[in-house]
Amino acid sequence: MTLNSLFRNATAAAALLVAAATQAANDKVVIYNWSEYVPEGVLEEFTEETGIEVEYNTYESNEVMYSKIKIQNAKGYDVIVPSSYYISKMAREGLLAKLDHSKLPNMDHLYGTLLDKPYDPGNQYSLPYTWGSTGIGINTDDIDKNSITGWKDLWDSKWENSLLLTDDVREVFQMALAVQGHSANTRDPQEIKQAFELLKKLMPNVLTFNSDAPREPYMAGDVSLGMIWNGEVIMAQEEMPEIQYIYPKEGVILWVDSFAIPANAENKDAAHKFINFMMRPDIAVRTVEYTGYATANKTAIRQLDPETRGNPTIFPTWEVINRGEFQEDVGDEATALFNQYWEELKAGM
Structure with a gap:
């Protein structure tokens, strides 16, 4: 075998290794979220439907989440769920990636009243999950x-x-x-x-x-x-x-807790797929029933049973708001x- 042949074979092998590593990364999404914030079975369903493995980590406060993202230079996680005022703070500090709305068709289900808020005009960096x-x-x-x-x-x-x-x-x-x-x-x-x-x-x-x-x-x-x-x-x-x-x-x-993607997330494509999955009306219905928090999903609200939809502890009156x-x-x-x-x-x- 000539030297050139050896070099070509080595280059091809290296390319295959890189491709394999990239594929492995694309098959996993790392979530950093509040505890007890995703209904049981939902993560497994996402993996079954997409083939993307989920690594799920939790935090107890916005301060803990923010400190970790900042220390890690916005790496290590693909999806985070900050509260409203942390969205503007983290975006201002360059810690969040801009969302690709073309990869998030389920955002059409969201209430306009919870979009385009002062903390994120145009929802460039976040989409509401619960409030x-x-x-x-x-x-x-x-x-x-x-x-x-x-x-x-x-x-x-x-x-x-x-x-x-x-x-x-x-x-x-x-x-x-x-x-x-x-x-x-x-x-x-x-x-x-x-x-x-x-x-x-x-x-x-x-x-x-x-x-x-x-x-x-x-x-x-x-x-x-x-x-x-x-x-x-x-x-x-x-x-x-x-x-x-x-x-x-x-x-x-x-408050509003919103999905966002850290600026240096390794798998932004999988992150968009996860966020879009969580905005499906049927998933949003289960989220309300599991967490007891209101959803920003107008389609899901129509699908809730009357008792849940009319519970003032979950959905306060406009006077209270x-x-x-x-x-x-x-x-x-x-x-x-x-x-x-x-x-x-x-x-x-």
Whole structure:
């Protein structure tokens, strides 16, 4: 065999190895998502239909997800599910890839009212998956539901060492800002400081922070009052209907969790296929039934049973929505201030 023949054979072998490696990568999608956020069996169905293997990882907060994506230079995951204000923050920092809408035909099923929002004009970087709220959870066997009407009630000294707060800096500060009549999206250092001072007065009442599964301390009897996500109440009520949800009179905390693709994801094509699959109406119906959160999928809403579709804990009234406020990116300076005060709050407990 001539030297040229050996070289050609070696080159061909190398090309085959590269092609095989590329194919292996294309046969896998790596997801980084909130826990208990995809219905049972859905990932397996996606693999069966597409031949694409799913590696599924979970996080407990936007802060944890963001830090990991930033440290890894937007590599390591193909699909992530940030909350609304993190979409704008991560896009601004170059951590998200632009979506190819031509590969996402199922976005036609999405409500226009949840598209083209200020945190992502034109949905260049994200598409809404679920939306929900953070309000007040209460065990009505222990506490009269009519005695709690708003966030301000949590500051009553009779709740000393008994409340649950979500482990989320922006949500906790939004609660205090709402009590003071300020916007959740303030950048005013003085208003942020005022919220901090108010929260310091609340800390003696706080027993625990939880953003993994906030329903569990309620169900275990460790707490009977505090912050909680609406979907966690729906899940808890399967076993304990006495756990109820209250929309605080000062305004509920509203959020949208959206699919996005990290800027340096290895398999963007598989990521688009996964996102499109999850936007199928039948999958969206199962997602509402499993998570207890509202869907952005208008076709799926029409397919829900009347009881689920009419459940105000899942689908709040327009009056409640209009009184609440969605979180937005407040910029690096205000974010740093929120985080500074947050660490001081938790350190002082």
